[in-house]
Amino acid sequence: MDEIKIVDASKIKMPSFKKHLADCVILTYDNRILLQKRPDNWPYSFPGTVNPFGGHVEKGETPLQAVIRELAEETGAKASEQDLLFVGAVSESFTNHTELVHIYFWHDKENTITGCYEGEAISFDTVEDALAHPKIMPYARWALEECQRKGWLVAP
DSSP states (O other), X not given: OTTEEEEOGGGOOGGGSSEEEEEEEEEOTTSOEEEEEOOTTOSSSSTTOEEOEEEEOOTTOOHHHHHHHHHHHHHXXXXXXXXXXXXXXXXXXXXXXXXXXXXXXXXXXXXXXXXXXXXXXXXXXXXXHHHTOXXXXXXXXXXXXXXXXXXXXXXX
């Protein structure tokens, strides 16, 4: 798995990375895996790819605070710190491993998601269905496999 490197969360030194991101794999209230597809004309990196929801950790924020803010901005969700589970942290080869993605899992048990306000919502019945998407990003693949390994995403 050369495309990503898993970073030991207990050894993360925030200044060691030039950028921090916080993303979240979502399980909807009806037990579907919710990700987002960036538009094909996306002006930033990797147009047309499928990713978890999330974004940049802003100055003064923790990754956990950032993911809660990003979920609210991108889905209208009302996630709380106690409901978010840390999946892990990875760096990616295309950034020369200079950026760190903090990945979380959240089950929207209260059905608080109101929409998808950045990309296109794309949902899957199973991890296998999501992994079969031809445009899924490598870190998203890793995150889904980790969530499944931990028992958070199980086949219906």
